[in-house]
Amino acid sequence: MQEIVDFILELEKLKGVTRKVRPLGLERYENSAEHSWQLAILAASLARYAESEIDINRVIHMLLVHDIGEIDAGDTMVFVEGGWEERKAAELAAVRRIFGMLPDSQGEPFLALWLEFDRAETAEARFAHAVDRAMPVLLNLNNNGQSWRENGISYERVVRRVAPPIKAGCPALWSYLEQRLEEARLKGIFGA
Amino acid sequence: MQEIVDFILELEKLKGVTRKVRPLGLERYENSAEHSWQLAILAASLARYAESEIDINRVIHMLLVHDIGEIDAGDTMVFVEGGWEERKAAELAAVRRIFGMLPDSQGEPFLALWLEFDRAETAEARFAHAVDRAMPVLLNLNNNGQSWRENGISYERVVRRVAPPIKAGCPALWSYLEQRLEEARLKGIFGA
Numbered sequence: 001m002q003e004i005v006d007f008i009l010e011l012e013k014l015k016g017v018t019r020k021v022r023p024l025g026l027e028r029y030e031n032s033a034e035h036s037w038q039l040a041i042l043a044a045s046l047a048r049y050a051e052s053e054i055d056i057n058r059v060i061h062m063l064l065v066h067d068i069g070e071i072d073a074g075d076t077m078v079f080v081e082g083g084w085e086e087r088k089a090a091e092l093a094a095v096r097r098i099f100g101m102l103p104d105s106q107g108e109p110f111l112a113l114w115l116e117f118d119r120a121e122t123a124e125a126r127f128a129h130a131v132d133r134a135m136p137v138l139l140n141l142n143n144n145g146q147s148w149r150e151n152g153i154s155y156e157r158v159v160r161r162v163a164p165p166i167k168a169g170c171p172a173l174w175s176y177l178e179q180r181l182e183e184a185r186l187k188g189i190f191g192a
Numbered sequence: 193m194q195e196i197v198d199f200i201l202e203l204e205k206l207k208g209v210t211r212k213v214r215p216l217g218l219e220r221y222e223n224s225a226e227h228s229w230q231l232a233i234l235a236a237s238l239a240r241y242a243e244s245e246i247d248i249n250r251v252i253h254m255l256l257v258h259d260i261g262e263i264d265a266g267d268t269m270v271f272v273e274g275g276w277e278e279r280k281a282a283e284l285a286a287v288r289r290i291f292g293m294l295p296d297s298q299g300e301p302f303l304a305l306w307l308e309f310d311r312a313e314t315a316e317a318r319f320a321h322a323v324d325r326a327m328p329v330l331l332n333l334n335n336n337g338q339s340w341r342e343n344g345i346s347y348e349r350v351v352r353r354v355a356p357p358i359k360a361g362c363p364a365l366w367s368y369l370e371q372r373l374e375e376a377r378l379k380g381i382f383g384a
Contacts, residue, residue: 001241001364001365001367001368002368004234004237004238005330005368007237008230008233008234008237008327008330009216009330009331009334011230011233012215012216012217012230012331013217014226015215015218015222015226015230016215016217016218023204023207023208024201024204025204025205025208026207026208030207031226033225033226033229033230034206034207034223034225034226034229036229037225037226037228037229037232037256038200038203038204038207038225040229040232040252040256041200041203041256041257042196042200044253044256044302045196045199045200045294045298046196049193057249057252060232060249060252060253060256061236061252064229064232064233064236064252065233102237106237110236135200138197138200138201139201139204142201172193173193175193176193176194176197
């Protein structure tokens with residue numbers, strides 16, 4: 001029991017990992033813990049639109065743990081171009097450390113979920129990635145492009161980075177976003 | 193698709209509902225969105241200790257949505273003594289409004305999960321309640337009793353309020369907490 005308690009208290013740190021987007025109506029930046037919660041509900045709401053048949057429960061478990069590596073490695077915006085291999089290695093070391101706080105029979109399934117998400121090969125992982133990429137786009141579309149503007153991200157860069165994973169995991173969501181992004185381009189809410 | 197998007201953006205507001213406890217190491221108060229994320233992982237980690245056999249996936253779904261009524265009603269500390277019926281009615285109206293933003297085939301299962309949690313009659317709901325009551329206790333035990341002190345909550349009041357639901361849903365967790373609470377009483381980290 002003490003191992004589980006130590007693990008859950010270690011997860012406190014994810015509440016202090018900040019992302020680049022601000023929650024609608026709030027001044028502060030979003031943190032990775034509340035982001036993970038929202039992704040789990042978005043996935044549950046979108047399950048019927050997945051590209052192929054999925055086990056939604058595994059998707060939800062995956063989304064709950066997918067950002068835990070940021071506890072040691074921090075959050076990196078999806079538009080940063082270099083250094084992904086180093087960051088992935090740092091996140092892997094982090095999740096090995098953190099899930100390693102649990103007895104093997106519990107830590108290993110969590111690690112397996114994190115790795116499945118990271119590899120993005122299963123239908124569940126692809127759907128989870130689609131949801132993860134779509135959520136900050138939805139926020140920016142309703143936030144006057146706040147994190148795109150603050151970080152100098154162009155329309156082309158958004159589409160290039162988010163279209164392939166969203167299309168691969170949840171095509172109907174991409175059809176919706178494609179139109180909204182085009183409207184946003186005409187309104188001029190991008191950063192470059 | 194637009195209904196799902198409107199729903200998920202409405203959930204943004206839960207990131208702005210603050211609770212009485214502060215995340216370890218942070219000055220600000222915890223919000224109900226990040227709290228829901230942490231409960232889902234705590235439940236997954238503790239599943240084997242549930243009082244009876246449970247469907248952990250339903251528990252996780254339940255915990256993800258259990259606080260959504262606070263979007264209209266706000267968070268109320270579990271130690272507040274009166275007015276629970278009014279608050280429950282306000283939360284029920286809120287979840288009917290918010291889950292009602294979705295097509296019925298999606299909104300109704302969410303509402304059913306919320307009601308199941310609220311009624312606390314199934315093994316899954318009892319386990320979810322145990323986890324929900326235990327998490328702020330774990331934080332206070334590691335935070336020098338911060339929210340107990342700030343709100344004048346005594347050792348006796350904590351035990352009276354949290355022992356029955358935690359014992360009912362997760363007896364092994366209560367055995368652990370009972371000892372930690374006794375140690376905390378001797379250290380004098382309560383508020384009255």
